[in-house]
Amino acid sequence: MEAFRLMFLIQNIIIVNGIIGKKIGMTSIFDEAGRNVACTVIEAGPCVVTQVKTEETDGYSAIQMGFGEAKEKNTTKPMLGHFKQAGTTAKSVLAEFRNFNLVPKAIGELVKVEEIFLEGDYVNAIGTSKGKGFQGVVKRHGFSGVNDATHGQHNRQRAPGSIGASSYPSRVFKGMRMAGRTGNQRITVRNLQVLKIFPEQNILLVKGAVPGHKGSIVILEK
């Protein structure tokens, strides 16, 4: 696979540095040292290049890729035209990748996992975390609560405590960490090691956990 990537380097067609995938779930495998390692199984790609943005036309350079089939009847006509230009079917997810230095792939070309990542590489995983609804400060911000120092009150154990001083400033500062909607946010987890790649099945294993529920979309970047 090393040779495979060298070939790309020599031909100066380094592709994008990321791929779109779907989180399948987690399992654990044993590494060479006999340690049990928790890992996430991701169905990564194949993606289709749908648009190449350049400094001249768009003000910045990026590669837009599509992943996952979408029903044509659920796709708007403008989007259908966009896909038609790239010569592909309707895709359910589009994402842009900005970090590439050399000549990108052309529109409509397929991008596969093994072209981008090697086993042992470190990648960043971007996903939408699981929504947890309205949560208190202990879960949401990691406050420790008051434990047993409730002074006899029955419902103070997970309370946030003081949210500011009194007569000065006479208000609560903006950004004060309080209870509220938790999760369902875009989260980046950095430096996850790629443990294994199965090119034929488009399956990739990364060490550790990746944000989001099973079946959610994950963007992997180097």
Added chain:
Amino acid sequence: MDAIKFVQEQLAQKKDYPAFRPGDNIVVNYRIVEGNKERIQAFRGDVIQIKGEGATKTFTVRKMSNGVGVERIFPFTSPNIVDIQLLKRGKVRRSRLFYLRGLVGKKARIQERKFIKS
């Protein structure tokens, strides 16, 4: 789910161990690496739980060591298990024998299953 099964089939080692059940008395020969040295440790006890499936299936072995109960959980697919010997088959009426934790001495024994339907 299928992709996970596929990954497990590709990466998990398949080993043949004697078919044991909760209540059986077994010896697990386990490889232990200490620095550069490697040795094999035998852990003998009763199987009190078999849990999970596929590559993450595990079993729990309980033994009494100097009057203290010791439990170890082994993954079936662990490369560190050298082999497993089945010593005695036990007659038990449940699949998880956690009641043994509260018993000591003669009460913590498991009756042997002598007639085995084949």
